[in-house]
Amino acid sequence: MSEVSRIVHRHAKPGCAATYETLVRGMLEASSHFPGYLSAAIIPPHSEDQPFQIIQRFATQADLDRWRSSPESADWHQRLAPVVASEADYRTLSGLEVWFPAKITSTGPARWRLAVVTWMGIFPTVAFCLWYIAPLLAALPFLLKVAILTILVVLAMTYGIMPRLSRWMGWWLKPVRRKV
Numbered sequence: 526m527s528e529v530s531r532i533v534h535r536h537a538k539p540g541c542a543a544t545y546e547t548l549v550r551g552m553l554e555a556s557s558h559f560p561g562y563l564s565a566a567i568i569p570p571h572s573e574d575q576p577f578q579i580i581q582r583f584a585t586q587a588d589l590d591r592w593r594s595s596p597e598s599a600d601w602h603q604r605l606a607p608v609v610a611s612e613a614d615y616r617t618l619s620g621l622e623v624w625f626p627a628k629i630t631s632t633g634p635a636r637w638r639l640a641v642v643t644w645m646g647i648f649p650t651v652a653f654c655l656w657y658i659a660p661l662l663a664a665l666p667f668l669l670k671v672a673i674l675t676i677l678v679v680l681a682m683t684y685g686i687m688p689r690l691s692r693w694m695g696w697w698l699k700p701v702r703r704k705v
Contacts, residue, residue, distance in 0.1 A: 528563060528582060528583065528584050528585070529582070529583055529585065529586050529588075529589050529617055529618065530580060530581070530582045530617070530618045531580070531581045531582075531583075531589055531615060531616070531617050531618075532578060532579070532580050532615070532616045532617075532618065533577075533578070533579040533580075533581075533613050533614065533615055533616075534576040534577070534578055534613070534614040534616075535576050535577055535579070535609055535611060535612075535613045535614065536570075536575075536576045536577070536609065536610040536611040537577060537608055537609060537610060538608055538609065538610045539573060539610070541608040541610075542569070542570075542573070542577075544608050545577065545605065545608045545609065546567060546569065546577070548601070548604055548605050548608065549567055549577065549579055549605070550567065551601065551604075552598075552601035552602075552604075552605070553565040553567070553579070553581065555597050555598075555601060556581060556592050556597075556598070559583075559588065559591060559592045559595070560588055560591065561583045561584035561585055561587070561588025561589070561591070562581075562582075562583055562584075562588070562592070563582040563583060563584060564580075564581075564582045565579070565580060565581045565582065566579070566580045567579055567580075568580070576611070576614070586617075589617070638697065638698055639698070642690055642691065642694050642697075642698060643687075645690060645694070646682055646686040646687055646690045647678070647682065650678050650681050650682060650686060651674075651678055654674050654677055654678060655674070658673075658674065658677065659674065662674070
């Protein structure tokens with residue numbers, strides 16, 4: 526099972542942004558006590574016409590579903606109802622989509638920067654697999670060796686390397702703001 530991230534876009538009623546944000550912070554605090562909770566963040570809008578972005582990360586889809594169907598979640602959504610201006614737009618991401626968390630904001634990093642960071646993870650991982658693991662698979666047919674090596678690389682990249690690398694390189698992956 527892989528971790529999942531749920532991204533929520535929602536507008537607060539005019540004049541209710543501070544109340545909305547306070548309530549969302551309370552809801553995220555409540556969700557943090559549920560099994561499988563990993564983290565959460567709120568990205569306030571740049572202007573009143575833009576939505577808030579809320580990001581919740583859980584270890585598995587089942588953990589997220591447990592929170593979503595809980596009485597606590599329903600209670601927090603009732604508390605939020607008076608201060609929201611729109612229905613929530615939900616998006617759930619898992620697997621490769623969450624290698625680069627900055628990409629889920631409206632302006633993500635340049636593709637070439639994503640490519641460089643991906644290469645920084647893939648190069649040593651493939652080199653390690655070819656140096657240490659490939660010799661152990663020498664007696665196997667070519668396609669089976671390739672299948673085993675690529676499975677190992679994908680698992681290492683998805684569960685170990687890219688989450689850390691994207692965090693460590695977050696400063697470099699942030700979009701460059703140019704003054705006009």
